[in-house]
Amino acid sequence: MLLWFLLLLSSWPLLTLTIAVQCPPASTQLVRDASGISQKELSYFTARKQNADRKLHEWLRKVTTRPVFPDSASKPPPWGDFELEWTTLPSVALASSGGGYRALLAGAGVVKGLDSTEKQDKGHGGLGGLYQALTYHAGLSGGAWLVASMASNDWPNITTLKDGLWKSRFPQGVFVPGTNLAQEMQHDALIREDVQQKENAGYDTTMTDPWGRLLSYQLFEGGITQSNNTLSNLAGKSKFKDHAVPYPIMTAILASSEHPCDISPSNTQIEMHPFEWGSWDEGVHAFTDPAYLGTVLKYGKPVNLAPLGKPECMAGFDDLGYIMGTSSNIFTFACSHNMSLSEISPLGAVVLEEMMPGSRAPNVHDLFASYINPFRMRYASKEVTHEAELLLTDGGLSDHNCPIWPFIQPARAKTVDVLIVNDNSADVNHFPNGTAIYNTFLRARKVGLTRMPTIPPPEKFVTKGFNARGVFFGCDEPDTLTIIYLPNAEFSHPSNQDTLKVQYSAEEIDGMIENGVKTARQGTIMPKGWDVCVACAIMKKSNARLSDICLECFNKYCFRYGEHKMFSR
Known part of the structure; x- marks a missing residue:
């Protein structure tokens, strides 16, 4: 080959x-x-944060205007309107992993599932609108192709x-x-x-x-x-100048x-x-x-x-x-x-x-x-x-296949609170088993980067089923990032394509992307309350008072640090 x-x-x-x-x-x-982020990045973040907060506010209101779980109709919403109006909203970023065209297409599906401009995301509830609320989008290898293709084409x-x-x-x-x-x-x-x-x-x-x-x-x-298609010239794209898009990193x-x-x-x-x-x-x-x-x-x-x-x-x-x-x-x-x-x-x-x-x-x-x-x-x-x-x-x-490293730096402690990680690694049968995110945890701990939440080793990862469903890391660690982990899993299309596969038919492109949409939604039909639970994971990084609905979400989706302290050694 x-x-x-x-x-x-x-x-x-x-x-x-x-x-x-x-x-x-x-x-x-x-x-x-490297004593902090540059003045240019800080200026972009400051302006982008205003736009992102407005979109995050809209999305949070959208997903919490109905009963969340079957037995929750009589319960108060996850947070009140007063809380939402006066809370400092967290900053949310996205990391798209490597994995060749598999990662590009599956990652594109996740972006589509988070994007309010996509037709199937219009309407009540769902994750559509969350992409518009991001402050950063990082990509590595195939994930970098996704970031660059989006950015280059404005x-x-x-x-x-x-x-x-x-x-x-x-x-x-x-x-x-x-x-x-x-x-x-x-x-x-x-x-x-x-x-x-x-x-x-x-x-x-x-x-x-x-x-x-x-x-x-x-x-x-x-x-x-195409001429003048450089990394630095991305700053001249119209949507970038309008601070309408997340800051791109490769x-x-x-x-x-x-x-x-x-x-x-x-x-x-x-x-x-x-x-x-x-x-x-x-x-x-x-x-x-x-x-x-x-x-x-x-x-x-x-x-x-x-x-x-x-x-x-x-x-x-x-x-x-x-x-x-x-x-x-x-x-x-x-x-x-x-x-x-x-x-x-x-x-x-x-x-x-x-x-x-x-x-x-x-x-x-x-x-x-x-x-x-x-x-x-x-x-x-x-x-x-x-x-x-x-x-x-x-x-x-280097076995760091998810670009998490930029976001656990102390310099970005005030620019990223929550990181959505879409893992399209090829650990076992071209599906992820948590190796990449675990290696980042180990390396971060070794060099003293304390913003990386505790991650269990791959064997525990697979035993808990984290390799095939969404999970939240950092729920019980207030000083770390909250990671919303979305691994590649097969929902409607065989998404475990070989990393070296470099030719995709139109049908395969559609199938891979739609499977990625289902990865974001966690199923062909989104599980009841998944979008609200994602909202709860985000708002846990705010000073809002969260209701019992969020506690139900955390019990369902959080990796509990307190139950697995052995993995923090």
């Missing part, structure tokens, strides 16, 4: 238009310490993306960027023409470059030919330059979003402006000078396809599982050699995404201070 992957990709060089631009004023910091709803774009691209498969031979040859020529531009600019190319361009054709309306992991194939849950996590690119982790603990990725920096200052002697910066390196490709870079599987290229096939080495500029011999670094190190000679970034380049790969390879 991997050899087939390499052979197909060998025909597709990259398209990343990186150009020299004037640097920002000297007073502008290109690199900053956040249409899932039905619009599905019918207007995905159904015309996915049936051909990711390795056939065109609906006919002429279009395919045209795109091939465009990519081959532009690879030389990146090489002339002095950048190395790796497997991630053509991979990102192939994904661009699949997921962006403009496909391979994640990946940093590989060691000396032992890049040794990937474990302790690898540094990198987060990438319109305003910043970097890491909270101790080895880096810094962020840079993604608009200037590709600029050679030392001590946080540009090194190269333009002809007139002014500092020269580079722009365009943060191509959104390359960012997506970085988050979903599965090629590292070859070495992280102790497989050399020669063990895969002698042809594998030939394919890589043909992709390398000039006569440079291929090496293991070519399996990673390569970035000029913006933190070079920044001594507080001790893991990377002496590195000229940074090697990144798919975050799922």
Whole structure:
């Protein structure tokens, strides 16, 4: 399978238009310490929070204007109108896991199930409207494809993306960027023409470059030919400027330059979003402006000078396809599982050699995404201070397949209270068993991140049935996030598709997305009170007084920390 992957990709060089631009004023910091969220992110959150609170208020009123359970008609509602009017509402985010097209489509279904603009969500009750109340939406690998596809196309709803774009691209498969031979040859020529531009600019190319361009054709309306489609330019989208959408984040992991194939849950996590690119982790603990990725920096200052002697910066390196490709870079599987290229096939080495500029011999670094190190000679970034380049790969390879890490940082303690986690991992038979979220819990505990709630190990996870139904974590831990966990489960379609499946028919696209809708709703017919229980889980992070109805919800859906203290050791 991997050899087939390499052979197909060998025909597709990259398209990343990186150009020299004037640097920002000297007073502008290109690199900053990770001491809190940036002023730009804070400003976006502040404005977004006002819109999100209004939508959350509408949704909470909608789902609590009827009896919740069969015996609750005579009971008071979960909270009174006075409580709702005067309570500081929690901030809610969404994390979409990795898992290839399975994660993209199943995750899209969950978004559809939370979206008030979808036809089947209009009316009384349900979860429709909760997406409009989110402050953040993070994605990893296949989940990053979902986030990027929505953002690049200015956040249409899932039905619009599905019918207007995905159904015309996915049936051909990711390795056939065109609906006919002429279009395919045209795109091939465009990519081959532009690879030389990146090489002339002095950048190395790796497997991630053509991979990102192939994904661009699949997921962006403009496909391979779309210009200025960068991570930083997402901030110019109309819905982003109106603060009408959750702030998008994509994640990946940093590989060691000396032992890049040794990937474990302790690898540094990198987060990438319109305003910043970097890491909270101790080895880096810094962020840079993604608009200037590709600029050679030392001590946080540009090194190269333009002809007139002014500092020269580079722009365009943060191509959104390359960012997506970085988050979903599965090629590292070859070495992280102790497989050399020669063990895969002698042809594998030939394919890589043909992709390398000039006569440079291929090496293991070519399996990673390569970035000029913006933190070079920044001594507080001790893991990377002496590195000229940074090697990144798919975050799922470190067994943190759900992008929870950005939201358990102390810096976001006041911007996220509740996190909806849609887990589409492939732990057992391509269904999740809690391994990803448990590994994040263990890692968080090891490094002292106390906002991650207690998660049971996979064996207990499966015994309790948490791998197949919604569950709330953090109910009894007031200082942690509340996690509303939504695992991929089969409701109406076999949603456990292989991660490496790269071709989906129109019928399969519909089936996967509708099964994802049912994941959000927890059934073909939503269980009585599920939407209200989700509301209770959210409002538990407020100072509202909750009635016995919410207590019933917590008894039904909460993982009780007090009953399982053994798992917190």
